[in-house]
Amino acid sequence: MEPYSHIGDHMTPTIIFDPEKKLFLMRGRSFPDDAHTFYKPALEWLEEYAKNPNGETIFSVMLYYYNSSTAKILLEIFKILQDIHDKGNKVTVRWLYHEEDEIIREQGEDYKDLFTFDFEYISFSDKTIK
Numbered sequence: 001m002e003p004y005s006h007i008g009d010h011m012t013p014t015i016i017f018d019p020e021k022k023l024f025l026m027r028g029r030s031f032p033d034d035a036h037t038f039y040k041p042a043l044e045w046l047e048e049y050a051k052n053p054n055g056e057t058i059f060s061v062m063l064y065y066y067n068s069s070t071a072k073i074l075l076e077i078f079k080i081l082q083d084i085h086d087k088g089n090k091v092t093v094r095w096l097y098h099e100e101d102e103i104i105r106e107q108g109e110d111y112k113d114l115f116t117f118d119f120e121y122i123s124f125s126d127k128t129i130k
Contacts, residue, residue, distance in 0.1 A: 001052075004045040013063060015042055019049060024059040035069035043073070046080045053084045062096035063104070074111065082115050091117035099123040 001019055008014035013028035032038035059081060061074070078093070085091040095108035105121060112119040 001049060004042060006042070012038060017042070017045055017049065019054050022054060022056075022058065024057060025062070026060070027062040029064050030066040030070040032069075035067070035073050039070075039073045039076075043076055043080070046077060050080050050084050053087075053089050056090040056092075057081065057084060058092045058094060060094040060096060061108070064098070064101075071107070075114075078111055078115055081117060085115075085117040092120060093117065094120045094122055096122045096124060099125050 003018035003020070004015065005017070006012065006015045008028040011029065012032050013026050013030045016023055016025045018024075059077075063070070066074070081091045081093065093108075093111075095105070095111075097104040097108065105123070108119065108121060
């Protein structure tokens with residue numbers, strides 16, 4: 001399966017889905033004008049991946065800011081990951097957040113309550129990413 005990637009900008013995150021490298025990443029800020037249109041190719045790619053996933057999928061989310069439309073997309077992404085998990089594959093979401101941003105951490109905790117796969121919370125500081 002060919003990887004999916006989008007290089008982020010000031011309104012959209014960088015997205016890299018590469019099963020061969022075992023890299024599934026969303027990073028940056030997400031408030032596209034039309035989240036459904038922007039994320040449609042990524043969701044379609046994930047749905048195709050879910051038909052024949054890796055035995056283990058580690059999905060990293062490092063969003064500094066996202067709007068309510070993106071929150072709904074994350075829910076759709078996590079539903080696809082739940083399907084992968086329900087088929088007997090290991091799925092872990094790594095929810096990365098700035099150590100001072102409790103709101104983003106709490107949002108990740110809210111998602112965890114909806115799904116049965118593993119969530120890991122990883123804080124970072126400004127020093128970590130320099």
